[in-house]
Amino acid sequence: MPACPGLYVLAVPGTWETSDDDPRTGMLAASVDALPGDVGVGYVAYSATAFPWEGEVYGRSKREAVDKARAAVAAVAQSCAATRIAILGYSQGADAAGDLAAEIGTGHGVVAPDRIALVGLVSDPRRAPTDTLIGPPVTGAGAGGPRPGGFGLLAARTYTFCAAGDLYCAMPDGDFAGRIAGFFVEISNPDPALFDRYSRDAADLLDSALAAGGLGLLAGQLDASAVDERKAQIAEFVNSGVHQSYPFYVVGPGGETALSWLRRQLVDLIGK
Numbered sequence: 001m002p003a004c005p006g007l008y009v010l011a012v013p014g015t016w017e018t019s020d021d022d023p024r025t026g027m028l029a030a031s032v033d034a035l036p037g038d039v040g041v042g043y044v045a046y047s048a049t050a051f052p053w054e055g056e057v058y059g060r061s062k063r064e065a066v067d068k069a070r071a072a073v074a075a076v077a078q079s080c081a082a083t084r085i086a087i088l089g090y091s092q093g094a095d096a097a098g099d100l101a102a103e104i105g106t107g108h109g110v111v112a113p114d115r116i117a118l119v120g121l122v123s124d125p126r127r128a129p130t131d132t133l134i135g136p137p138v139t140g141a142g143a144g145g146p147r148p149g150g151f152g153l154l155a156a157r158t159y160t161f162c163a164a165g166d167l168y169c170a171m172p173d174g175d176f177a178g179r180i181a182g183f184f185v186e187i188s189n190p191d192p193a194l195f196d197r198y199s200r201d202a203a204d205l206l207d208s209a210l211a212a213g214g215l216g217l218l219a220g221q222l223d224a225s226a227v228d229e230r231k232a233q234i235a236e237f238v239n240s241g242v243h244q245s246y247p248f249y250v251v252g253p254g255g256e257t258a259l260s261w262l263r264r265q266l267v268d269l270i271g272k
Helices: 056-079 092-105 152-157 176-186 192-212 214-222 224-240 258-270
Strands: 007-012 039-043 084-090 116-122 158-161
Touching (some): 007 258, 056 084, 084 258, 092 116, 092 158, 116 152, 152 158, 158 258
Parallel strands (some): 007 039, 007 084, 084 116
16 A cells, blocks of 8 residues: 555445454455555454344444544545545444544544545445435434434535335334334443433434324334244345345446445546
């Protein structure tokens, strides 16, 4: 990697794709490895354990990813004043990368928003229906619920990819029990500096649930038969392989996939 490349790409792998002891690169390697020209590439190795509805382990793992990604972005920005930065994430890595991008875009990050050239989020557990989706339309939102402040000044440079049926990024509309479970997972290892954001998230989720039918609706989603149905839904999702389909998931003309779309955007940025 050049000492100070024109573009630095930071990739955050997904659940089970990497670990502190085994820093593999995962699915995003297809987008970022062997890019031509004046570019540097880095990967975030972290615990990468658990689903986004599985409790304390996920929250701790994701926070580790956010902290390491933030440190990597800060180090490049401080050492290389002219280097632009792209941030990519898949699955749990998209959760972390998206939170970091939201920090930066809303003016609370370690770099100014204009240093970030592109953000690419593949199967983001905090995908909002208003995020810029590349590919066929999907219903629902991420299992962890949308980021209330969005991406701020980075919204126009942030792109998300989500396949229909992927519960990480497309929890069905009206599934408030699933969203509540996702919310508590998101705050299972809280950062004290983000308590204001957690409060806003909780208030938004409660308002949405009350507007849709309140406690009666939630009770129906939490009874024994509904719990059994949810278990079957998750088992079907895991067995479907849709969450691992993005190397083949077509989002554009000529069979362009999510990963090849991102790679093309990065190559274009390197040439500018």
